[in-house]
Amino acid sequence: MILNDTIIALATPSGAGAIAVIRISGPDAIAVAAPFFKSAFGKDLLQKKSHTISLGHIVEDGKLLDEVLVSVFKAPHSYTGENVVELSCHGSPFIQQQIIQLFLRNGCRTAEPGEFTLRAFLNGKMDLSQAEAVADLIASDNAASHQIAIQQMRGGFSNEIKELRAELLNFASLIELELDFSEEDVEFADRRQFKELLGRIQRVLKGLIDSFAVGNVIKNGIPVAIVGEPNVGKSTLLNAFLNEERALVSDIEGTTRDTIEDEIAIGGIGFRFIDTAGIRETEDVVEGMGIKRTFEKIEQAQVVLLLVDGPKLLGNVDKLKRTTDEFDKIKAENPNKPLLLLVNKSDALSDTDKVAIDRHLGKVSYISAKTGEGIEDLKQRLLQFINTGALRNNETIVTNSRHYDSLLKALEEIEKVQLGMEEGLSSDLMAIDVREALYHLGEITGQVTNDELLGNIFANFCIGK
Known part of the structure; x- marks a missing residue:
């Protein structure tokens, strides 16, 4: 998948309706749309400010395709972090396809499932757990699943994980530093504070893991x-x-x-x-x-x-x-x-x-x-x-099985570190388990990721999102 070209897709459900929204994203999105948009007031689309809407027509070789509203969002202030153009046209399937095919012939390609949200993630507009919450929000069919998805999309869950990871990373750095001075037998990481941090992380992880029993059935129906x-x-x-x-x-x-x-x-x-x-x-x-x-x-x-x-x-x-x-x-x-x-x-x-x-x-x-x-x-x-x-109190509830699996693995590593401290394990061995815990926490938010993981997640999205 090329992630610096211009993509297009229908952002509203396929079929006839009052209106349809066609989304274009990429560095050249505005430049691609401009030649085919004739403003009702003679304005050049390339000169339009970000977050503005223009009334006009889509025209190809003098042939009028439809009267449209064009919304312009300039990078980085857009959903994907790129230049984005959204065309609101009449909801005829014929009109939708005529407009999409026009742009496919002139610099666009069809977006892959979830590619708009994938670009948002890669451009730092949201982390991975927030991106997954977008799909959950679209799929929500009751108040509870909607509330959980909204909370996660706004970063409630990921912020909690990031804070824990940042604190653990700070101590991990101090432990790694001790390894450079192993011959001097010095301790940079306060073991008492480190023990307290591990206990707090353990309690938070257990709470999140326990919440999955409720979150999973709420998400999928009890x-x-x-x-x-x-x-x-x-x-x-x-x-x-x-x-x-x-x-x-x-x-x-x-x-x-x-x-x-x-x-x-x-x-x-x-x-x-x-x-x-x-x-x-x-x-x-x-x-x-x-x-x-x-x-x-x-x-x-x-x-x-x-x-x-x-x-x-x-x-x-x-x-x-x-x-x-x-x-x-x-x-x-x-x-x-x-x-x-x-x-x-x-x-x-x-x-x-x-x-x-x-x-x-x-x-x-x-x-x-x-x-x-x-x-x-x-x-x-x-x-x-x-x-x-937990719903009434806006507490974090885990609904994603991938997150649940990563939390279990992170907890296992944290408990290994706790056991190592009790048994007086050397810093170099404890550092290995701390790194593993950091890795699994990073998997949740996307601070640690790979192409295969991203492919599996975004393949489940609808095209246009």
């Missing part, structure tokens, strides 16, 4: 498995959550033979609900495969909802025992996973019926998937399982 015997109302409950007829509902047992998934936002947090095949003994091969997938989804889910048919529990000792056994089995196999026992069809139960059920099953939650009774309370209980305190 999976909630709805399980139970056939025909207890699992599909009806899914439809009640989504407020639409997403899953097929029937009185025939075993209607759902595969998992059905859909996502909604509750309190700004994305939840991915999974309707599963009913759990029962069966000789039907297809239904059996669906039941196998049910147990796989239980393992993958963050929260499990075990649904039972309330009226069928009344006076049925065997069903009450099976319910208790199933609940205990799921809990034993997933001890750290929230598991709720939901008694469905509460609209058909009297208060006396509920007391009888509670006596056998303990305190359970009553809902009616059909009428919606208890659904809002259930949504609030689901929210309570997610630690959103």
